[in-house]
Every structure is written in C-alpha cells, then in structure tokens.
Amino acid sequence: METAYLQSFLLVVESGSMSEAARRLDLTPGAVAQQIRALERELNAPLLARAGRTVQPTEAGHRLVQRARTLLREVSDIKALVGSEAAGGELVIGTINTAIHSLLPDILARFVKAHPGVKVFLQSGTTATLYKAMQQGELDAAVCLYPPFALAKTFDWALLREEPLVLLAPSRLARRDPHELLRTSPLIRYDRNLGGGKQADRYLRAAGIVPQERFELSSLLAIAMMVDRGLGVAVVPDIASPLLDGQRIVKIPLPLPSETRRFGILWMRSSPRLKLIHGFVESAGLVTAAKGNSNGNGSRKPAAR
Secondary structure, three states, rough: OOOHHHHHHHHHHHOOOHHEEEHHHOOOHHHHHHHHHHHHHOOOOEEEEEEEEEEEEEEHHHHHHHHHHHHHHHHHHHHHHOOOOOOOEEEEEOOHHHHHHHHHHHHHHHHHHOOOOOEEEEEEEHHHHHHHHHHHHOHHHHHHHHOOOOOOOOEEEEEEEEEEEEEEEEEEEOOOHHHHHHHHHHHEEEOOOHHHHHHHHHHHHHOOOOEEEEEOOHHHHHHHHHHHHOOOOOOOOOOHHHHHHHOOOEEEOOOOOOOOOEEEEEOOOOOOOOOOHHHHHHHHHHHHHOOOOOOOOOOOOOOOO
C-alpha cells in the first residue's frame, strides 16, 4: 500500500475537496482521484462519497482515517529512527494559547533557521489535553505549564519561565493600591479551569478579597484589551508578549506572596525524534535567555513545588 495515497486520502477528508487536496499536494485533481480509486480497489471498499459540493468519508472511510494517521506516524518514526530524515523530518508540537502569543513565534523562528528542512505542525490546547495527547503518542513535545502532579519518569521537562501573578489595571491607576483596586473595581477573571486562573482565585481567597466579578474568559490578550478599555482589572500571570505593548495598561506587583506559573517544554524521553526535540529545546532556551526571562537556561529540573 502506497503511504502517499493514504496521505492524499487524509487530505481529501480534512479539506472535503479533491481540488483542495490536489492543490496542497501540487497534483492535479485527476491524479488525486486516481490515488483514491487505487486505495478503494486495494481495500475493496468505497472510501469517499459526494455530499453536495464536498466529499465525505464513507463508513469504511471513517474506519480508515484513524488507522491511516497512526500508520503514517509510525512510518515517519521509522524514518527518524534509521536516520533517513537527518536533514529534515517533522515535529508535532502542542502549545497553550499564551505561548502562541508570546515566546513561541521567536522559538520557531530560531528553530527553523537551524533546521530548515524540518516541518513543524502546531496543535493548541490546555496543558491537561496536551499531556494526554503526549501520552497517546500524538505529540512530540508540548509548550505548556508544569502539570499539577509529579511527572512520570518517561517524561522530560525544560523550564523556560516562572511567571508571578500581577494585577493588570488601566495605566491611569498605576499608583493605586492593588488590593484596593481589587475590592472596588470590576474583576475580569482569568478562567478558573486553567492553571493561572486557579492560582489567581487562590490569591484572592488568601487576601480575603471578594471581587465584583464582571467577566471570566480564557484569553490573556483579550483580558488585557478589556482592561485597556476600562472594563475592569485582572489578576493574571506575568506573560512575556509583545502584543501587550500597545495596550494602555500597567502591571502592578501584588503585596502577598503568590504562586508562579511554571512555563516550559515537555517531551517523552524515548521519542524517535529526540534529536529534533533537543534542537527545539535548545532554541527555546536561547530565546528566553536573550529576552532575559527568569530561568531561561533550558534547565530540565522543575521548580520546587
């Protein structure tokens, strides 16, 4: 069975179009259709059916989708293990949203400059979902928070930043007492389903502050924009994002000691792409060191818990 045909089949399913799959593969639609027909003859089952202007997998096609992805992944692993992808290869990197808006673009820029033949695929999610995806072999590494539990010995970890909690407030309130602001201003909550949101909630409880809640959302950049518009204040991790620079906001240190958000890279020690992962980790360490971020030395020891 031609693995290239399986790749074509998956692209057709993903895009819902023979023409779009052909465009991505730099082939003609007729060539892609011929590959699908060859698969159907070999498997003795129809794999695609037309639904209006799109094509969708048949029942047999649905069964093939997941198995094909697994097979293509295993073929890629074999190539990496025997060294045929020394100058190229691919990495599937999971990432939390705040990493996309802060350090990750710079890390990727440095990594692809050092490894120009490598294809990098990104998958976003929460730390919990990324950790599960890594356990299932769906990701090579994850840019995420240190999980709230002890890591299994099969994992490795590189700490990039420790981000303390700060109060985001409009610039005109920079000299005000942070706890007084939290008591008198509407609170824009960082989602309590996320690690940083849980830390912020624990801080408010420890400080005995019952806030006037107005909004609760998961995007730190959206929170910063809402603070800029005068909609309230927020307790959030001190992220390193150039996108915050254009906002008329101030980061005010909090009076009480608070937990830091440990931000870094997680990967499996036994990964067949370990050489590329180490290259990615090295690029991340260089970026964080250049920016002067705390713990930006690529240390593989988690912060003291």
